[in-house]
Amino acid sequence: CVFVVPEFPGLGHSGGGSTLLGYIGIDTIIEQMRKKTMKAGFDFNIMIVGHSGLGKSTLVNTLFKSQVSRWSSGWGSEHKIPKTVEIKAVSHVIEEGGVKMKLTVIDTPGFGDQINNENCWDPISKYINEQYEKFLKEEVNIARKKRIPDTRVHCCLYFISPTGHSLRQLDIEFMKHLSRVVNIIPVIAKSDTMTLDEKNEFKHRVRKELETHGIEYYPQNEFDDDMEDKNENDKIRETMPFAVVGSDKEFQVNGKRVLGRKTAWGVVEVENPNHCEFALLRDFLIRSHLQDLKEVTHNIHYETYRARRLNDNGGLHPISANNTQESNL
Numbered sequence: 001c002v003f004v005v006p007e008f009p010g011l012g013h014s015g016g017g018s019t020l021l022g023y024i025g026i027d028t029i030i031e032q033m034r035k036k037t038m039k040a041g042f043d044f045n046i047m048i049v050g051h052s053g054l055g056k057s058t059l060v061n062t063l064f065k066s067q068v069s070r071w072s073s074g075w076g077s078e079h080k081i082p083k084t085v086e087i088k089a090v091s092h093v094i095e096e097g098g099v100k101m102k103l104t105v106i107d108t109p110g111f112g113d114q115i116n117n118e119n120c121w122d123p124i125s126k127y128i129n130e131q132y133e134k135f136l137k138e139e140v141n142i143a144r145k146k147r148i149p150d151t152r153v154h155c156c157l158y159f160i161s162p163t164g165h166s167l168r169q170l171d172i173e174f175m176k177h178l179s180r181v182v183n184i185i186p187v188i189a190k191s192d193t194m195t196l197d198e199k200n201e202f203k204h205r206v207r208k209e210l211e212t213h214g215i216e217y218y219p220q221n222e223f224d225d226d227m228e229d230k231n232e233n234d235k236i237r238e239t240m241p242f243a244v245v246g247s248d249k250e251f252q253v254n255g256k257r258v259l260g261r262k263t264a265w266g267v268v269e270v271e272n273p274n275h276c277e278f279a280l281l282r283d284f285l286i287r288s289h290l291q292d293l294k295e296v297t298h299n300i301h302y303e304t305y306r307a308r309r310l311n312d313n314g315g316l317h318p319i320s321a322n323n324t325q326e327s328n329l
C-alpha cells in the first residue's frame with residue numbers, strides 16, 4: 001500500500017496525514033537498479049602498501065580466494081626488491097551470483113625496503129592523483145563517455161609490521177600524507193606471529209599512536225552519514241586495525257577443508273574469528289563497506305581534488321583534454 005506523507009512543516013510526519021491508496025510500484029526501483037548494476041558490473045581498485053615480505057600478495061589472494069588461484073602464478077614471484085617504489089596494477093574480472101566485478105590490485109613493491117625511505121610515498125601519491133586527473137579529464141570532456149572507466153584507488157590496505165612495539169616513522173609519515181587523499185585501512189600483518197596478549201596490546205598502542213598523530217583512517221568519523229552509520233562504524237573503529245593472517249594453503253580441520261597456516265601447535269585458521277581477524281576484515285571490506293569505499297572516494301577524495309584543480313584553473317576554463325599538466329597536490 002502507499003502512504004502519502006504530506007511534506008508541509010507542522011503537519012506531522014508519517015502517520016499524521018497519511019492516506020491509504022492503491023499500489024503504485026515505487027519500490028520496484030530497487031529491482032530496476034539491481035538489474036542495471038548486474039548488467040554494468042562495477043570497478044573496485046585496491047592498493048596494497050607495506051614493506052616486502054609482510055604477506056600483502058598472500059592476503060589479497062586470500063581475500064578473493066576462489067578466483068585468485070588462477071592468477072597466483074604471476075604473483076608473489078617478485079624475488080628482487082626494486083631500487084625504487086614501483087606501481088604495478090593488475091586487473092581481473094571476478095563474477096559471483098551474476099555480478100561482475102573488475103578488480104584491480106595495485107601493488108607497490110619497493111615501498112619501505114630502501115635504506116633511506118624518505119618520501120617513498122611520493123610515487124604512490126602521484127599515482128593516486130593521476131587517477132583522479134584521468135577521471136576529471138574524462139568528466140570535463142564535451143563528449144564525455146556514458147560511463148567513465150574508474151581507475152581511482154578506492155581503498156589502500158596499509159600493512160603494519162607485527163613488531164609488538166610501535167609504529168615505525170615511515171608508517172606514520174605515509175598515513176599522515178595519504179589519509180586525506182585516499183581511504184586507508186591499516187592492518188596488522190602476519191598476526192599469527194604474536195601471542196594473543198601481544199596482539200591486543202599492540203592493537204591498542206597502534207590505535208593510540210594513530211590518534212596522537214591525528215591520522216584519520218577509513219571509516220573516517222566525519223563521514224558517518226547518520227547515527228546508525230556512526231554506531232556501526234564506531235564498533236569497527238574500536239577493533240581496528242584488524243590483525244590478519246593470510247594463506248593459500250588448505251588443511252583438514254574437523255573434517256572440513258580450511259585455509260590456514262600450519263604451526264608446531266596446530267593450524268591457524270584464516271577464517272576462524274578466534275584465531276585472527278581476517279574474516280572481520282573481509283566482511284568489512286567486501287560485504288558491508290565496498291560501496292561506501294567507492295562513494296567516499298568519489299564524494300570526498302575525488303571531490304576535494306576536483307575542486308582544488310578547477311580552482312587552480314581559475315574556475316572558468318575547462319581543462320583541455322590534452323593538457324598533461326600535473327596538479328600540485
Ligand code: GDP
Binds near residue numbers: 051053058059191
Ligand atoms: P609480500 O612481499 O608482502 O607480498 O609478501 P608475500 O605475500 O609474498 O609473503 C611473504 C612470505 O610470508 C611468504 O613466505 C608467505 O607464505 C608468508 N606469509 C604470508 N602471509 C603470512 C601470514 O599471515 N603469517 C605468516 N606467518 N606468514 C605469512
Ligand code: MG
Binds near residue numbers: 056057058076078107
Ligand atoms: Mg608481494
